[in-house]
Amino acid sequence: MEITDWLIINTVNMIKPPMTAVFACYLEWTRRKMVEDPKRKLLTVLAVLLLLNSAQAGNTDKLSGHHCTDFQTANFLRGSKLKVQFLLFTSSNPSCGELILADDGIKNCSFNSSLDTKIIIHGFRALGTKPSWIEGLVHAILNTSPVNVIAVDWVYGSTGAYPSAVENVTELALSISQFISKLLALGVSGTSIHIIGVSLGAHVGGLVGHFHGGQLGHITGLDPAGPKYTKASPEERLDPGDALFVEAIHTDADNYQKFRLTLRKFLDFGIRIPVGHIDYFVNGGKDQPGCPRFLSAGLLEQAGVNMTKLPKEVKVYLMTSPSAPFCVHHSLVEFHLQKKRNVVTSIEITFWSNSTKDTVKITIPKHQEVGKRLLAHRVPLCHISSVTLKYLPKNQFWRKDEASIDGKFCAAPLPLDSKSTRKEVSPITSVSLCKSFSTYEGEKSPSRVMSCLPWNLTLPSNTDISYELHTACA
Numbered sequence: 001m002e003i004t005d006w007l008i009i010n011t012v013n014m015i016k017p018p019m020t021a022v023f024a025c026y027l028e029w030t031r032r033k034m035v036e037d038p039k040r041k042l043l044t045v046l047a048v049l050l051l052l053n054s055a056q057a058g059n060t061d062k063l064s065g066h067h068c069t070d071f072q073t074a075n076f077l078r079g080s081k082l083k084v085q086f087l088l089f090t091s092s093n094p095s096c097g098e099l100i101l102a103d104d105g106i107k108n109c110s111f112n113s114s115l116d117t118k119i120i121i122h123g124f125r126a127l128g129t130k131p132s133w134i135e136g137l138v139h140a141i142l143n144t145s146p147v148n149v150i151a152v153d154w155v156y157g158s159t160g161a162y163p164s165a166v167e168n169v170t171e172l173a174l175s176i177s178q179f180i181s182k183l184l185a186l187g188v189s190g191t192s193i194h195i196i197g198v199s200l201g202a203h204v205g206g207l208v209g210h211f212h213g214g215q216l217g218h219i220t221g222l223d224p225a226g227p228k229y230t231k232a233s234p235e236e237r238l239d240p241g242d243a244l245f246v247e248a249i250h251t252d253a254d255n256y257q258k259f260r261l262t263l264r265k266f267l268d269f270g271i272r273i274p275v276g277h278i279d280y281f282v283n284g285g286k287d288q289p290g291c292p293r294f295l296s297a298g299l300l301e302q303a304g305v306n307m308t309k310l311p312k313e314v315k316v317y318l319m320t321s322p323s324a325p326f327c328v329h330h331s332l333v334e335f336h337l338q339k340k341r342n343v344v345t346s347i348e349i350t351f352w353s354n355s356t357k358d359t360v361k362i363t364i365p366k367h368q369e370v371g372k373r374l375l376a377h378r379v380p381l382c383h384i385s386s387v388t389l390k391y392l393p394k395n396q397f398w399r400k401d402e403a404s405i406d407g408k409f410c411a412a413p414l415p416l417d418s419k420s421t422r423k424e425v426s427p428i429t430s431v432s433l434c435k436s437f438s439t440y441e442g443e444k445s446p447s448r449v450m451s452c453l454p455w456n457l458t459l460p461s462n463t464d465i466s467y468e469l470h471t472a473c474a
Contacts, residue, residue, distance in 0.1 A: 068096035071151075074128030074159040082157035082168050084175050089149040094142045095135070097151065106182055116192045117148040117183065119176070123199025123225060128159035131198070152176060158200065165200060166228050173207035180212065191217035191244065199270070200225045202238050202248065206275075209242030210235065219276075221248035226271040238275045246276035250285035282320060289322030319376035328376040330414040335362050335389075337369045338406040338456055345405065346392040347459070351377045351384045352466075361392075374414075381413045382473035388466045391459035404460045409467075410452035 069087055087097035090110050100109050118141055122131045138149050157168035184190060193216045197205035202221030209216050221238050229237045240246050253270040270285070283289065320326045333349050345364040350357060356378045364371035377384065389409060393401035451471070459465055 067099070068093075069099040070097060071130035071134070071153045072155045073130065074125075074156045082154060082171055082175075084157075084172065085153035086179055087151045087153060089138045089142065089151065091142050091146045094139050100150070100179075106186060111148055111183075111186075113183075113186045113188050115147050116145070116194065117150065117188065119180075119193065119195045119205075120149065120151045121176070121195065121197040121201030121204050122152070122154070123158065123197075123201045124162055124165045125155050125158045126160075126162075128155055130155065133198075137196075152201075162227065169200065169204050170207065173204050173211065176204070176208045177211040180208065180216075189217075190215050194218040194220070195243070196220045196222065197224070197238070198222045202275075203229055203236075206238030206242040206246075207236075209246075214241045214243060216243045217245070219243040219246045221246070221275060223251050223253075223270040224248055224275055226253065226269050230271055230273060237271075240275075240277045247278050247280070248274070248276040249280045249282060251282050251288055253281070253285040289320060319374070321376075321378055328378055329380050331375050331377065331381050332372060332412050332414055332450070333360065333362065333375045334370060334372050334410040334450070335364065336408040336410070336452075337364060338408075340367050340369055341402070341405075342366050343394050343401060345371065346394070347371065347405075348388075348390040348392060349373070349375060350388040350390075351375060351381075351469075352386045352388065353377075353379045353383050354385065355379075375411075380473060381411070381469075382471045384469045384471070386466050386468050387411070388464050389457065389459055390464050391461050393461040401461070404458055406456050406458050408452055408456055410450050412450040 069085070071087075072083065072085060086100040088100055088109055088111055089095075089097055090112070093110070098109050100106055100111070120134065120137060122134065125131070134151055138151065141147065141149050152172075154168070154172050157172060158165045180193060183193070190212065195205035195208060195216065195218070197203070197219070199222070202219075202224035205219050205221065209219050219238065219242055224238050234241065238246065238248065250270050250272075253272045272285070319328055319330065321328050331351075335347050335349075337345065341364075343366050345366075347362045347364075348359060349362060350359040358375060358377040360373050360375040362371040362373045387409070391405050393403075395401050453467065457465070
């Protein structure tokens with residue numbers, strides 16, 4: 001089969017059913033003419049390619065009374081002029097995007113004004129393709145609660161060079177703001193609108209909220225873009241004044257700082273500064289476990305915050321594991337030196353279970369007594385069988401550090417009780433060098449408090465010393 005035959009067959013398959021018979025007849029006639037005149041072959045191939053591209057962009061499947069519309073694709077055959085589509089997804093059709101037309105299109109679609117509304121805005125699309133994560137996010141939202149999910153397709157304006165996409169942000173924000181104004185005119189409450197912006201889309205959402213006087217209910221920025229925005233004013237980027245509650249999740253904020261001189265024009269890395277009422281810096285906000293470097297990593301999670309007065313620009317640091325289900329347990333570990341030292345003290349802490357090993361290093365600044373660190377472990381604290389401590393001396397060629405240090409070890413599962421206190425726990429068992437760490441004797445139900453071993457420890461340099469842990473599960 002020649003390439004021209006293959007193109008003709010595939011083009012017929014992609015055209016809408018009512019047009020298939022007529023178009024097939026036309027292509028068959030064209031093919032016969034090509035046999036008579038081979039010079040037509042090249043022109044016919046180009047024409048079929050154009051029809052393939054048009055058929056793919058306009059392909060819709062009729063479902064439940066309306067057509068399913070997909071994201072547009074921008075390529076070399078089309079310009080990068082801003083061309084916005086609003087696609088509605090509902091619980092009854094989570095995989096079918098219903099195109100909301102201009103003017104009175106909202107009244108004639110499946111939009112339910114009595115439900116909350118989630119508006120998803122993607123970011124920079126260097127190759128002009130549909131975001132691969134959009135379907136997963138839509139399904140995750142609709143599996144959680146019955147809402148209107150509206151995906152904003154601005155692939156045309158987000159492709160090509162990153163600075164060009166940034167130039168389209170204000171125009172896009174105005175378009176979305178006008179769309180939201182139509183929703184408000186239908187009786188939709190501004191507090192029921194939740195904008196979810198990814199990368200550059202986070203700052204678009206910020207501008208939309210700014211145009212509505214910061215009275216929209218909620219804005220979530222997923223890894224808000226850094227280039228062009230790290231030094232921008234709050235009016236130009238996402239900030240706490242853009243909605244009643246603004247949160248941001250940072251998952252890729254390190255590479256932009258590291259490679260900004262060579263790659264800032266080509267890659268869209270996350271912003272390093274806090275931009276919301278609360279900013280979550282997952283695993284420090286840098287590269288995520290299990291994710292390829294230089295690729296965006298995201299977080300899909302339902303969360304809620306209930307506060308009487310919202311803080312501004314609060315940093316929250318979370319950790320995850322490199323494999324599903326990605327959740328980890330967090331414990332606060334502390335080491336209290338018996339006496340202050342005039343050098344920095346480093347202690348390696350390792351939690352052991354039957355199948356896991358999780359390690360963190362505590363650093364105690366010089367002239368201070370206490371060092372603290374968050375230790376992420378894959379099993380609950382009550383499943384941790386032992387802890388190993390190793391003192392790491394700072395030896396230099398002109399001076400040696402102390403051969404050992406003395407102090408006390410404490411740990412607690414997070415979050416701590418609001419009135420947390422430290423308890424010295426009584427040892428239940430003792431095996432040679434391995435001593436016991438247990439919950440407070442006589443306590444019927446374990447509480448989240450800081451528990452400390454009731455003796456001072458002596459840690460020799462570069463030596464693993466292990467202690468058994470016995471904590472009751474809640």
